[in-house]
Amino acid sequence: MTQLEQARAGNLTPAMKIVAEEEHRSTEFIQAGLAAGNIIITHNPHHPQGRPLGVGQGLRTKVNANLGTSMDHIDYEEEMLKARTAVEAGADAIMDLSTGGDVVALRSRLLNEIPQALGTVPVYETAVRTVKKGKRVVEMDPADMFDVIEAQAQAGVDFMTIHAGVTRESVDRLCAQGRIADIVSRGGAFMAEWMIYQEKENPYFAQYDRVLEICRKYDVTISLGDAMRPGCLEDATDRAQIQELIILGELARQSKDAGVQVMVEGPGHVPLDQVQTNIQLQKRLCENAPFYVLGPLVTDVAVGYDHIACAIGGAIAAAAGADFLCYVTPAEHLRLPSVQDVRDGVIASRIAAHAADIAKGVPGAREWDRKMAKARKALDWEQQMALALDPKRAREVRESSRPQTAEVCTMCGDFCAMKGMSEYLKKK
Amino acid sequence: MTQLEQARAGNLTPAMKIVAEEEHRSTEFIQAGLAAGNIIITHNPHHPQGRPLGVGQGLRTKVNANLGTSMDHIDYEEEMLKARTAVEAGADAIMDLSTGGDVVALRSRLLNEIPQALGTVPVYETAVRTVKKGKRVVEMDPADMFDVIEAQAQAGVDFMTIHAGVTRESVDRLCAQGRIADIVSRGGAFMAEWMIYQEKENPYFAQYDRVLEICRKYDVTISLGDAMRPGCLEDATDRAQIQELIILGELARQSKDAGVQVMVEGPGHVPLDQVQTNIQLQKRLCENAPFYVLGPLVTDVAVGYDHIACAIGGAIAAAAGADFLCYVTPAEHLRLPSVQDVRDGVIASRIAAHAADIAKGVPGAREWDRKMAKARKALDWEQQMALALDPKRAREVRESSRPQTAEVCTMCGDFCAMKGMSEYLKKK
Numbered sequence: 001m002t003q004l005e006q007a008r009a010g011n012l013t014p015a016m017k018i019v020a021e022e023e024h025r026s027t028e029f030i031q032a033g034l035a036a037g038n039i040i041i042t043h044n045p046h047h048p049q050g051r052p053l054g055v056g057q058g059l060r061t062k063v064n065a066n067l068g069t070s071m072d073h074i075d076y077e078e079e080m081l082k083a084r085t086a087v088e089a090g091a092d093a094i095m096d097l098s099t100g101g102d103v104v105a106l107r108s109r110l111l112n113e114i115p116q117a118l119g120t121v122p123v124y125e126t127a128v129r130t131v132k133k134g135k136r137v138v139e140m141d142p143a144d145m146f147d148v149i150e151a152q153a154q155a156g157v158d159f160m161t162i163h164a165g166v167t168r169e170s171v172d173r174l175c176a177q178g179r180i181a182d183i184v185s186r187g188g189a190f191m192a193e194w195m196i197y198q199e200k201e202n203p204y205f206a207q208y209d210r211v212l213e214i215c216r217k218y219d220v221t222i223s224l225g226d227a228m229r230p231g232c233l234e235d236a237t238d239r240a241q242i243q244e245l246i247i248l249g250e251l252a253r254q255s256k257d258a259g260v261q262v263m264v265e266g267p268g269h270v271p272l273d274q275v276q277t278n279i280q281l282q283k284r285l286c287e288n289a290p291f292y293v294l295g296p297l298v299t300d301v302a303v304g305y306d307h308i309a310c311a312i313g314g315a316i317a318a319a320a321g322a323d324f325l326c327y328v329t330p331a332e333h334l335r336l337p338s339v340q341d342v343r344d345g346v347i348a349s350r351i352a353a354h355a356a357d358i359a360k361g362v363p364g365a366r367e368w369d370r371k372m373a374k375a376r377k378a379l380d381w382e383q384q385m386a387l388a389l390d391p392k393r394a395r396e397v398r399e400s401s402r403p404q405t406a407e408v409c410t411m412c413g414d415f416c417a418m419k420g421m422s423e424y425l426k427k428k
Numbered sequence: 429m430t431q432l433e434q435a436r437a438g439n440l441t442p443a444m445k446i447v448a449e450e451e452h453r454s455t456e457f458i459q460a461g462l463a464a465g466n467i468i469i470t471h472n473p474h475h476p477q478g479r480p481l482g483v484g485q486g487l488r489t490k491v492n493a494n495l496g497t498s499m500d501h502i503d504y505e506e507e508m509l510k511a512r513t514a515v516e517a518g519a520d521a522i523m524d525l526s527t528g529g530d531v532v533a534l535r536s537r538l539l540n541e542i543p544q545a546l547g548t549v550p551v552y553e554t555a556v557r558t559v560k561k562g563k564r565v566v567e568m569d570p571a572d573m574f575d576v577i578e579a580q581a582q583a584g585v586d587f588m589t590i591h592a593g594v595t596r597e598s599v600d601r602l603c604a605q606g607r608i609a610d611i612v613s614r615g616g617a618f619m620a621e622w623m624i625y626q627e628k629e630n631p632y633f634a635q636y637d638r639v640l641e642i643c644r645k646y647d648v649t650i651s652l653g654d655a656m657r658p659g660c661l662e663d664a665t666d667r668a669q670i671q672e673l674i675i676l677g678e679l680a681r682q683s684k685d686a687g688v689q690v691m692v693e694g695p696g697h698v699p700l701d702q703v704q705t706n707i708q709l710q711k712r713l714c715e716n717a718p719f720y721v722l723g724p725l726v727t728d729v730a731v732g733y734d735h736i737a738c739a740i741g742g743a744i745a746a747a748a749g750a751d752f753l754c755y756v757t758p759a760e761h762l763r764l765p766s767v768q769d770v771r772d773g774v775i776a777s778r779i780a781a782h783a784a785d786i787a788k789g790v791p792g793a794r795e796w797d798r799k800m801a802k803a804r805k806a807l808d809w810e811q812q813m814a815l816a817l818d819p820k821r822a823r824e825v826r827e828s829s830r831p832q833t834a835e836v837c838t839m840c841g842d843f844c845a846m847k848g849m850s851e852y853l854k855k856k
Binding site (some may be wrong): 003016068070071072073096097099100127137138147180181182183184185186189190192193231232233234235236238250258270271272273298299300301302303305308309311312315316319324330331332333334335336347348351352355356357358359366368370372373374376378383384388389393394396397398400401404409410411413414415416417419420422423424425427428 | 438498499501502503520527540555565566572586604608609610611612614616617618621622624625652655659660661662663689696699700701726727728731732733735737739740741744747758759760761762763764775776779780782783784786787794796797798800801802805812813815816817818821822824826828829831832839840841842843844845846849850851852853855856
């Protein structure tokens with residue numbers, strides 16, 4: 001039985017207990033959220049040493065780091081280092097988006113060495129298989145699409161992005177809409193291109209029951225991919241995007257009815273003033289299924305700093321109810337990310353997630369900042385470093401510039417307001 | 429006559445024309461905003477080659493970079509390099525917050541070499557003078573406070589932070605409130621400590637007419653300092669802060685009535701869900717005087733990455749109506765910023781400002797992103813690099829990882845969604 005089925009049956013699983021403890025919530029809260037479909041616990045029992053990850057309403061906002069090879073850059077050791085770096089930096093989940101070289105072997109290493117939840121986009125492996133056979137992506141065999149899902153599920157993948165919302169209906173609406181950037185989702189583009197070339201309906205949509213059957217068997221969480229996510233601000237919140245979201249809402253409902261855990265993916269590039277609207281709309285149309293957002297990026301021009309554009313959008317999105325943030329690295333729109341890019345991306349998204357958790361009142365979030373504030377006022381530098389979101393970085397910067405008086409910093413020296421006020425307020 | 433007095437008299441000044449052109453607004457719009465006190469043009473005629481800077485309602489959100497020596501770190505060449513770096517990175521204004529070494533000589537170089545608006549906090553120089561005489565900050569002579577304002581105005585400083593809102597009333601409320609971090613504003617702490625030690629009212633408040641007289645003479649814009657800005661989330665939006673804001677609103681009114689241009693400074697450390705409230709409150713209590721925010725930082729724990737916490741808060745603040753963002757660098761709370769910190773801080777705040785300008789509908793903001801989106805879809809890399817907020821950085825990252833096919837990037841290689849969709853949508 002999946003965690004969703006267990007919760008509905010009134011059973012308390014070890015995974016629910018682990019999540020409850022980590023989230024400072026009661027087991028009843030977790031169980032009720034699961035049963036209602038507001039919470040998922042992504043945890044494929046086939047993932048060796050895999051750790052259950054709770055995502056959803058009332059829980060800490062989670063952060064995912066994407067990594068993986070591309071045809072232009074294949075270095076397995078570097079990808080493993082990215083995975084370890086992401087985990088060290090505090091990522092809650094990893095998505096392996098490999099499309100170059102031996103993608104099965106790399107994934108197997110990730111599943112064996114990384115206990116954090118692992119996600120994939122199965123159509124990538126189907127595309128890689130097809131190209132290796134000397135065919136084009138538009139010639140993918142639907143049988144291969146389902147075989148890959150089953151093989152990955154058996155190997156222990158915890159959650160999978162399935163682009164089932166890119167249908168004849170949504171592609172027609174896309175064409176009628178007219179967009180600047182059309183489709184920018186890689187998996188979404190594969191499916192749309194396949195549908196146009198084959199003149200057929202999307203197999204993931206047409207045979208969604210097959211997807212459900214496999215995912216139910218291995219308790220794989222379906223992450224409904226947003227093929228129509230806007231690739232620029234100008235395309236945001238348009239009819240193509242919202243049409244797909246309606247279909248995703250229907251598929252989410254169908255998944256839950258089948259006992260399969262499900263979350264929904266969201267934009268993308270969204271102007272700051274449309275972010276909240278997008279969250280409210282997803283929550284309503286998808287009946288509170290957990291929302292997994294990529295970004296959103298609040299400007300198209302922050303090339304080289306898209307982790308910052310993402311942190312702005314992600315913080316607003318998460319404060320408005322998004323549950324899971326997919327990081328964006330400084331390399332986005334430019335190249336495959338480096339190890340340092342991965343680190344910077346994870347930290348930026350964690351800042352966004354935490355700022356949102358304070359706003360949402362997630363248990364424990366505000367207490368962390370209160371402790372930091374007290375350590376700062378006490379000029380207790382050891383505590384400040386220990387409480388930093390990234391203690392390593394905080395220590396490096398602090399140690400690079402030593403003040404004459406150990407208790408202050410080189411910004412203000414002995415003119416330190418914290419120090420002076422403590423002295424004079426005592427006299428008052 | 430100040431720009432405010434000229435606007436009220438119905439005169440169109442060269443500065444108004446320059447600002448109108450830069451902002452894609454009519455001269456009537458600028459003049460009306462100035463006359464109403466919703467817009468300021470900070471421009472001291474004594475600033476050699478100084479360029480007028482418009483700040484306020486309906487205008488592009490501006491970014492300020494703080495720099496300057498401290499007692500622990502005195503390197504004039506480094507500060508000059510920080511200033512040039514900030515300007516290259518796109519800062520609209522510089523604040524010289526020097527408190528170490530020959531602060532007058534450094535400021536003179538800044539005024540002579542940098543045409544961007546220059547701001548100061550005059551009480552810093554008063555404190556430095558006092559300490560050089562072998563006295564403590566709490567022994568500052570009020571005469572020195574006004575002498576410094578006059579000397580700096582004569583030298584060409586465009587805007588000055590005056591901590592006139594830290595009064596007996598607001599300090600009493602601070603003590604009654606009970607805070608974790610008390611006062612974290614350096615200038616605010618100087619004044620509060622002085623008042624407690626001297627048992628006297630704040631001279632900037634008690635003799636505010638003297639401040640106004642000097643600022644009117646040189647058309648120096650007063651930036652009403654927020655001594656009571658929260659130094660941690662827990663202290664945000666408390667009675668001490670709002671009491672000071674009420675006083676600042678009264679002083680802003682008094683300034684405008686005297687023909688002196690004025691803006692108001694704001695927090696600080698503010699939880700994400702209180703940012704908008706803070707902006708609305710300032711706009712109302714200060715009768716739409718331009719709002720200059722430091723941050724706000726939406727978490728206390730992002731040590732080493734406070735430019736990102738600042739970008740999140742700044743974007744939300746500016747979208748809600750803040751007009752001027754003071755950057756925060758990655759070195760905040762740790763040390764005096766390096767040249768690289770200055771660059772990173774300016775870029776992060778520019779991203780926030782631009783994201784907000786899109787949301788606010790500032791003329792030209794959205795068009796920039798539309799051009800980038802079209803360049804991206806056309807796989808026109810030269811245009812993408814040229815349109816980047818920081819073209820230098822974008823080029824560096826792009827060139828560090830060359831794809832096999834020149835038209836794509838190493839993230840997706842030939843699986844590029846932009847490329848594939850263009851090909852297949854043509855066939856449909």
